[in-house]
Amino acid sequence: MTLAQLVPDGSGCLLVFTHTLSDAGTWGDLPSAARQATGWDACLGWLATRLDGREKQPMPPAWFLATAERYVEAFGLGEGEAREDPEGFLLWFERDLVQPPQRVWAALTESGEPVAGGADRAVAPPLRRAAWLTGHGRRVQPRLVTS
Template identity: 45%
Template sequence: MNETLTTADGRPVLRIERRLAHSPEKVWRAVTEPEHLSRWYPFRAAELDLRLGGKIRFDDGAGTTLDAVVTELDPPRLFAFSTRAPAEMTRESDDLIRFELTPEGTGCLLVFTHIFDDRYAAASYASGWQVCLDALEAVVDDRPVEPGFPVAAMHDRYVEKFGLNGGVYSDTADGWVVRFERQLTQPAERVWALLAGEGGTAAGAGGAVPPAFTNDRVPAGAVTSAKEPELLEYAWESGGNTAGRVRWELTNGTGHGARLVLTQTGPGELTAERHTALTAWKRRITRLAEELRDLPRA
């Protein structure tokens, strides 16, 4: 099994290889026939017109449908389709899902590819597809498919493997900004409660910052803005004076968890503090991810 994350035409490309002990013809049926596909794919295939340009409709059984169009077809070697998210989910372009089967001895090599837009969702996608491909293997093995969910540890291993745990900085007219974005494995309410501590409520504007929202290298001043469980912003200090702002934002993400965006601003005369911020916040967010892994699955 081999997983990689690359970029093509500015879009992330997740590629997973699996060697299966079955012929391409048998695996082909599992990925193109609705009764088999529905046993392991995240959505039930309610409709599948197996021809170039043919329509596919997936249904999660809870009122959400997903439309797709067949974009490549070469039985029993290649099957690909583009998916369009439901109307309530806005995104710039469609995802592409691709299955390529190559004979290897008495079995075959499956190369699964997912092209999408949200790079920081890659760990959620990779861990989710691993669970699905385990189920696919059970289908072609004629074994019962056991319900499964991606575990937080698997997700965070992909965060590390794909280099999604680092921050970036940019220069602005007023100085600089350090920015981290990370998909977390728990919803915003649980993340907030963990950060805010006992009682789960952070101080309002002018109050003290709960320690878990800070790190040991960036001295915290007073809270400047707070909205539970979405936002906490506070001043950070250098030499006893306000130097910039630290801002925690939690929004809906992928994989049933919150998306964290953390930024720290600073003035041009303190450019050396950028490296301090990058190192300290990476360590703090990594520790937060570890703490979230210890919580029960939401």
């Protein structure tokens, strides 16, 4: 839930936004906090730009992932989780990023496209607006999140 309030502040007012996670679906669970905060940074930055009388400029492509990663660290979302698995243990990391799968893959691997049959068995991500890339050991498989 998002709440916007105008609070008196001297001769003007202060705009206060409160965003509460509902723990419902991928739009309100804890992993979405970094994505939500990054989105608010962009929206409030554009609002400030507009109020200053300047034209809105698009964010550079790498801005979203870099900003989201800073929030991952700030919110303590960067820790992996050890899970038991039929083959032993799985170290699970989760990120909720609304970015094209190719951009996420490039950020994770510091390379271009995923390569099927490479050293890590990789499956080319689907061409969708949102995807989760989940990893098991050295195998990476995209899993779609529909919106």
